[in-house]
Amino acid sequence: MTNVKVKSVAKTYGPIPVxxxxxxxxxxxxxxxxxxxxxxxxxxxxRIIAGFIKPDEGIIMIGNNDVxxxxxxxxxxxxxxxxxxxxxHMTIAQNVAFGLERRGIKGEAARKEVxxxxxxxxxSGFGDRTPxxxxxxxxxxxxxARAIVIKPSVLLLDEPLxxxxxxxxxxxxxxxxxxxxxxxxxxxxxxxxxxxxxTLSDKVAILDRGRIVQIGEPETVYERPLTRFAxxxxxxxxxxxxxxxxxxVRLSNGTVVRSDSALPGNGADVTLAIRPEKMSLATADxxxxxxxxxxxxVIYAGPVxxxxxxxxxxxxxxxxxxxxxxxVLREGETVSLSWSPEHTIAVAN
Amino acid sequence: xxxxxxxxLIAILVFLYTPIIVMMAMGFNESPLYELxxxxxxxxxxxxxxxxxxLKAGANSIIIALTTAVIATTLGTMASVALSRRTFRGRSLLxxxxxxxIAIPWLITGTAMLIFFYWSGIGxxxxxxxxxxxxxxxxxxxxxxxxxxxxxxxxxxxAAMSLGSTPVHAFFSVTLPLxxxxxxGAALFAFAVSLDQFVISYFLATPGYTTLPVxxxxxxxxxxxxxxxxxxxxxxxxxxxxxxxxxRFAKPGDTRDKR
Numbered sequence: 001m002t003n004v005k006v007k008s009v010a011k012t013y014g015p016i017p018v019x020x021x022x023x024x025x026x027x028x029x030x031x032x033x034x035x036x037x038x039x040x041x042x043x044x045x046x047r048i049i050a051g052f053i054k055p056d057e058g059i060i061m062i063g064n065n066d067v068x069x070x071x072x073x074x075x076x077x078x079x080x081x082x083x084x085x086x087x088x089h090m091t092i093a094q095n096v097a098f099g100l101e102r103r104g105i106k107g108e109a110a111r112k113e114v115x116x117x118x119x120x121x122x123x124s125g126f127g128d129r130t131p132x133x134x135x136x137x138x139x140x141x142x143x144x145a146r147a148i149v150i151k152p153s154v155l156l157l158d159e160p161l162x163x164x165x166x167x168x169x170x171x172x173x174x175x176x177x178x179x180x181x182x183x184x185x186x187x188x189x190x191x192x193x194x195x196x197x198x199t200l201s202d203k204v205a206i207l208d209r210g211r212i213v214q215i216g217e218p219e220t221v222y223e224r225p226l227t228r229f230a231x232x233x234x235x236x237x238x239x240x241x242x243x244x245x246x247x248x249v250r251l252s253n254g255t256v257v258r259s260d261s262a263l264p265g266n267g268a269d270v271t272l273a274i275r276p277e278k279m280s281l282a283t284a285d286x287x288x289x290x291x292x293x294x295x296x297x298v299i300y301a302g303p304v305x306x307x308x309x310x311x312x313x314x315x316x317x318x319x320x321x322x323x324x325x326x327x328v329l330r331e332g333e334t335v336s337l338s339w340s341p342e343h344t345i346a347v348a349n
Numbered sequence: 350x351x352x353x354x355x356x357x358l359i360a361i362l363v364f365l366y367t368p369i370i371v372m373m374a375m376g377f378n379e380s381p382l383y384e385l386x387x388x389x390x391x392x393x394x395x396x397x398x399x400x401x402x403x404l405k406a407g408a409n410s411i412i413i414a415l416t417t418a419v420i421a422t423t424l425g426t427m428a429s430v431a432l433s434r435r436t437f438r439g440r441s442l443l444x445x446x447x448x449x450x451i452a453i454p455w456l457i458t459g460t461a462m463l464i465f466f467y468w469s470g471i472g473x474x475x476x477x478x479x480x481x482x483x484x485x486x487x488x489x490x491x492x493x494x495x496x497x498x499x500x501x502x503x504x505x506x507x508a509a510m511s512l513g514s515t516p517v518h519a520f521f522s523v524t525l526p527l528x529x530x531x532x533x534g535a536a537l538f539a540f541a542v543s544l545d546q547f548v549i550s551y552f553l554a555t556p557g558y559t560t561l562p563v564x565x566x567x568x569x570x571x572x573x574x575x576x577x578x579x580x581x582x583x584x585x586x587x588x589x590x591x592x593x594x595x596x597r598f599a600k601p602g603d604t605r606d607k608r
Contacts, residue, residue: 087508098514
């Protein structure tokens, strides 16, 4: 068990910067997700930590060792690939034993380790089969066993669940988390699936155009996004922009909105983010922040109702409501929305 | 529609195989002038055994073809690795340059080689034949092995490296075993290209060292005898056996394993 440190890492491909000045620490035994859209540099960062790509600048530390100039095969990493990447010409047991053999562990000792690893991923007795005789989910578990059997310093996962269907994916998430907790491996997980990142991680790092825009516990990142991008990429957000006026924000339509966030001085432009589930339909004991809007679309999803609305001055808004009393509002109705200053977050553009 | 398809298939097989079957049969016919009625005889095979120049040329052909297959497959596979897995300056140019030799008429390639070998002092003979055949076979090997590479995912090698393999070990333990049907196919191609080769061999052979096609050509200029049928039959059976063994074990075109 070791931590991983990335210091001032930068990488460009030709004139295009892929990663710019990345510095962060992945704590011992923690599960961190690198979350971002394609092209954000998350996979490049993972591959730099793995050693497949050499950074132009910066250093990578695994534990107390500077591994920046150590090739992949000398880093003692465990890696899972999007496509499973099992060796098709070997049995499951041979696949799992591959890394052990490279470490000089053979024969009876290797067999014991392989059995233990297969047991951990609940595939005992599958050792003599070949990868193509296994389902996608089973293959993925073999890949996990192969990665952890070598007792790596760090476990790197490159969107390993994205090839699985929804149900299997959720099963694998639970499995992955259990195995990560049992093994205590420092884990770095690349994904573009925000829900997956929130459910699995101790920490989420949001990447945008080669920079980590925010890193923190899922709850913090979700409840207190620092930038508009973070608020938009992780979950949904409504954005209101206006100017600061006496400790509150005046929107262009004249409405004054209060926020508990620290605001800049009078007259400064500011963008506010409000989560759609934090807005509610106004009643007598409603919150101080209010807007009226017309419902343009109703999306009925069973337990949750999504309303797409538009304010009179054309600002689009979203509202998620619990389907508690079975009452569904109709398209075209004009309603009054309210929300609390606590949930009104000032974000950087 | 199905009827037409079947007829078409039968027509192809008839046109492909009838001349070969007739050729083989005539090797067992008594008449030196290919006359009917057919009288079974092994006299042409006996005559062949006594025909030292033809046998010698046959042996030369096989030795040259085998050597060509080994050298061209090794070099071509190495080239394929570079072209499929590495990025370097001039890669696409190199890839494109490998293709025209397949389309250039052998007569032109042969003439060019003869002139070049004469001018550079390489001369003619076995070594010249080998150089010529290997050069000719490499593009085929690169083409076949390159296609094979497309079925072996690059992340398999990466997985091996993440588990502690050096790139060389990853190549030999993962890529090569998966590539082996393509490599075997490429070797077969190289073998066939060499064994078939007439034009270039004709230019580069010397009176003392010649290959079977060249020897057959000079023999039939003097007069056609069924000995030619006999040696052709032997050669044909040998090649077909090789191809059938390959098809049985390597399952060409089977990419299922590597996905």
